[in-house]
Structure formats: C-alpha cells, structure tokens
Amino acid sequence: MASDRTPPTYPKFTYVEDERRHRKQRLAAAFRLFGHFGFDEGAAGHITARDPELLDHFWVNPLGMNFKMIRVRDLLLVNDRGDIVEGNWPLNAAAFVIHSHIHAARPDVVAAAHSHSVHGKAWSALRRPLDPLTQDACAFYGDHAVFDDYTGVVLDHDEGKRIAHTLGDGKALILSNHGLLTVGRSVDEAAWWFITMERSCQAQLLAEAAGTPVLIDQEQAEKTAAQVGRSGWLSFQPLYDWIVSEQPDLLDE
Numbered sequence: 105m106a107s108d109r110t111p112p113t114y115p116k117f118t119y120v121e122d123e124r125r126h127r128k129q130r131l132a133a134a135f136r137l138f139g140h141f142g143f144d145e146g147a148a149g150h151i152t153a154r155d156p157e158l159l160d161h162f163w164v165n166p167l168g169m170n171f172k173m174i175r176v177r178d179l180l181l182v183n184d185r186g187d188i189v190e191g192n193w194p195l196n197a198a199a200f201v202i203h204s205h206i207h208a209a210r211p212d213v214v215a216a217a218h219s220h221s222v223h224g225k226a227w228s229a230l231r232r233p234l235d236p237l238t239q240d241a242c243a244f245y246g247d248h249a250v251f252d253d254y255t256g257v258v259l260d261h262d263e264g265k266r267i268a269h270t271l272g273d274g275k276a277l278i279l280s281n282h283g284l285l286t287v288g289r290s291v292d293e294a295a296w297w298f299i300t301m302e303r304s305c306q307a308q309l310l311a312e313a314a315g316t317p318v319l320i321d322q323e324q325a326e327k328t329a330a331q332v333g334r335s336g337w338l339s340f341q342p343l344y345d346w347i348v349s350e351q352p353d354l355l356d357e
C-alpha cells in the first residue's frame with residue numbers, strides 16, 4: 105500500500121495572520137529540536153523570527169525558559185528598540201543586540217539562530233572557517249565567516265553592528281570563543297543550517313583528532329555548495345514533522 109502522507113511543499117500565505125502563526129510554530133519547534141540535540145547551555149541561546157507584518161519586530165524565546173518547554177504562546181515579540189511588545193517574560197539582552205543588527209542589515213533574513221552548542225563552541229576557539237571536508241560541510245563553503253573579536257557577552261551595539269557586517273551576505277558566522285550563528289530566509293532554514301553546521305564542526309574536530317583529513321578540491325566544493333547549500337528548508341521538514349508528532353503541545357497558543 106502506498107504512503108498516505110503528503111510530501112512537504114513550501115508554504116504560501118494569503119493572510120499575514122496565517123504566516124505569523126506558521127513562523128511562530130516553526131520557531132517553537134526549532135527550540136524543541138535545539139533542546140533535543142543538547143544545544144542549550146543554561147539561559148544562553150536564541151533564535152529569532154522576523155514578524156511578517158511588523159518587519160522591524162521579531163519573535164524570540166523568553167530568557168531562562170528551557171528550550172524543551174517552549175510553546176508558541178511563550179514567544180516574545182520585540183520591537184526595534186528592544187521593548188517587549190507581546191509576552192510577559194524578560195528578554196535576553198545579548199539576543200537583542202546580536203539579532204536586531206542582523207535583521208536590520210539583512211532584509212532577506214527571516215530568522216537567525218545562535219546557541220552555545222558544544223562542537224560549535226569548541227571549533228570557534230580555533231578561529232578558523234570550516235573546511236570542505238564532507239558533502240554536508242560544503243553547504244558552508246564560501247558562505248560563512250569568522251568573527252574573531254571576542255570581548256565578553258555581546259551587549260554593545262557597535263559589536264552587534266560589526267557582527268552583522270562580518271556576516272555579510274553569508275548564511276553563517278563562527279563567533280570566536282563563543283559559538284555558531286546562522287541565518288535563513290525561513291525559520292526552517294536558519295535552524296537547519298545551525299544543526300548541520302554544529303555537526304560539521306563535530307565532524308572536522310573528529311577528523312583532525314584522528315589524522316590529517318583530505319579536503320574536497322575547490323571545483324568540487326563549489327559544485328557541492330551549489331547543491332547542498334540550498335536545501336536548508338527541505339532538510340528541516342523531517343525534523344519538524346517528527347518533533348510535532350512527539351511533542352504536539354509546542355503548538356499551544
């Protein structure tokens with residue numbers, strides 16, 4: 105018997121309310137997945153989603169709420185001055201400083217993700233871009249940068265601007281001695297780039313610990329980047345479907 109499930113298709117919206125609900129559902133699911141993968145570290149880490157109507161506002165996680173418990177109704181809406189417009193929990197100040205400058209500098213970016221995942225922060229201490237060691241790592245080939253200016257918790261707006269400037273038009277940033285940051289044209293994309301970048305850091309750490317890895321050559325890396333570097337949205341769909349079936353309360357409004 106054939107599958108009675110339907111393959112994922114990129115969503116289209118007639119009403120902004122539906123698009124907002126969709127983004128919030130994807131955002132809550134992304135937090136559950138980050139929690140599932142162990143990307144949380146106490147109260148650190150944030151994923152933001154630009155509001156589809158109020159384009160200088162974004163949705164973000166409440167400071168100090170466990171990623172594994174976040175529901176749609178828990179998300180905060182924050183304006184361009186860092187005021188909480190919707191929600192009743194405090195906001196992570198570093199989340200506002202980092203993400204507000206990225207959302208302002210990159211109109212194409214719907215979502216940005218950052219956390220202190222173990223392999224990402226271990227790799228960030230080397231202050232080097234990822235090499236094209238694997239097919240998956242090629243998603244970041246020529247499309248990420250290293251912000252090599254660690255000066256403590258990011259609370260200074262000049263630093264937020266420099267982070268956004270270093271990101272340029274790329275999909276990811278290695279924040280030295282800190283962790284990874286990824287962006288996407290959807291929450292799905294930003295979350296997937298984060299998940300696969302963390303694993304690419306793990307793979308390179310493992311490979312370098314075991315011996316001398318052989319890099320994919322430039323021509324093949326560029327070709328592969330054009331292939332896997334565009335599949336972020338689709339790659340997130342199996343994870344989204346699974347987390348919603350396992351933890352349907354994440355959709356609570």
Ligand SMILES: [Zn+2]
Nearest residue numbers: 148149219283
């Ligand atoms: Zn951080």
